[in-house]
Structure formats: structure tokens, C-alpha cells
Amino acid sequence: MWARRSLRGIGVIAAAVMVLGIGAGVVSADETAKGGSRVDGMLRKLGRGITNIVTCPGELIRTPERVGREDGYLAAWSVGLLQGAWRTVLRGVTGAFEVVTFFLEVPDDYGPLMKPEFVFAHGEWTPE
Numbered sequence: 001m002w003a004r005r006s007l008r009g010i011g012v013i014a015a016a017v018m019v020l021g022i023g024a025g026v027v028s029a030d031e032t033a034k035g036g037s038r039v040d041g042m043l044r045k046l047g048r049g050i051t052n053i054v055t056c057p058g059e060l061i062r063t064p065e066r067v068g069r070e071d072g073y074l075a076a077w078s079v080g081l082l083q084g085a086w087r088t089v090l091r092g093v094t095g096a097f098e099v100v101t102f103f104l105e106v107p108d109d110y111g112p113l114m115k116p117e118f119v120f121a122h123g124e125w126t127p128e
Contacts, residue, residue, distance in 0.1 A: 041110035042102050049098030051118060056092040058119040060084045090114065 036044075063084035068076030094114045107113065 038105075041105070045098050045110045046102035048112060048117060049095045049100075049102060052091050052095030052114070053099065054095075055119045056088050056095060059087040059091055062119055063087050091119070 060081075061084070064076040064080030067080030067083065071079070091114060098113065
């Protein structure tokens with residue numbers, strides 16, 4: 001009985017984190033660039049970190065698809081999958097770093113550590 005309740009609680013917390021993380025990624029990129037406050041920069045960094053942790057598996061789809069368009073299907077299935085796996089790990093670790101250090105101004109002006117800033121933007125893959 002208590003195991004079912006604890007699993008339900010974990011599910012509610014995970015859903016809340018996902019909704020908050022994805023919602024934070026929708027914030028306009030030029031708000032902080034226009035000279036937003038320090039708190040705006042910290043919150044954007046925190047939201048970007050959560051979003052990148054949640055959406056990092058999207059790199060396994062995005063990167064091979066991009067490589068396939070540029071270099072063909074064989075490259076997508078070989079190089080694209082390897083690059084996608086690497087970028088998945090990199091985006092997840094970068095997101096975790098940004099969540100842990102959201103209150104520090106690292107890098108300058110709370111800018112993104114990884115380009116593109118998000119895997120998805122406006123319902124589409126972001127260009128590199």
C-alpha cells in the first residue's frame with residue numbers, strides 16, 4: 001500500500017519537473033539579452049538546465065536526422081548515431097551542471113554552455 005503511494009508521489013513530482021522544465025524553455029531568448037535582471041538570468045539558466053536534462057534523449061533523434069540530410073543515410077546510421085549518443089550525454093551533463101550552478105554567473109551573463117541552447121524551439125528541431 002505504501003509502495004503504491006510513494007510511486008504515485010514520485011510520478012507527480014516527475015511530471016511537475018517535466019512541465020516546469022519544458023515551460024521554462026519557452027521563455028523568450030532575448031529577455032535576458034535585453035539586459036534582464038540577475039534573477040531573470042538565474043531563472044533562465046535553471047529552466048534551461050531542467051529542460052536539457054528532460055529533453056537530452058531528443059539528441060538521439062535530432063543528430064542522426066541532421067547528419068542524414070547533410071551526408072546521407074549511411075552516415076546517419078553510423079556517425080549520426082554515435083554523435084547523437086555523445087550529444088545526449090553532453091546535453092544531460094550540461095543540464096545538470098546548469099541546475100546545480102544556476103545561481104553562479106558561469107559563463108558570463110548566464111549564457112548557454114551548449115549550442116544550440118535547446119533541442120527543440122517553437123515545435124521544431126533547432127538548427128546547429
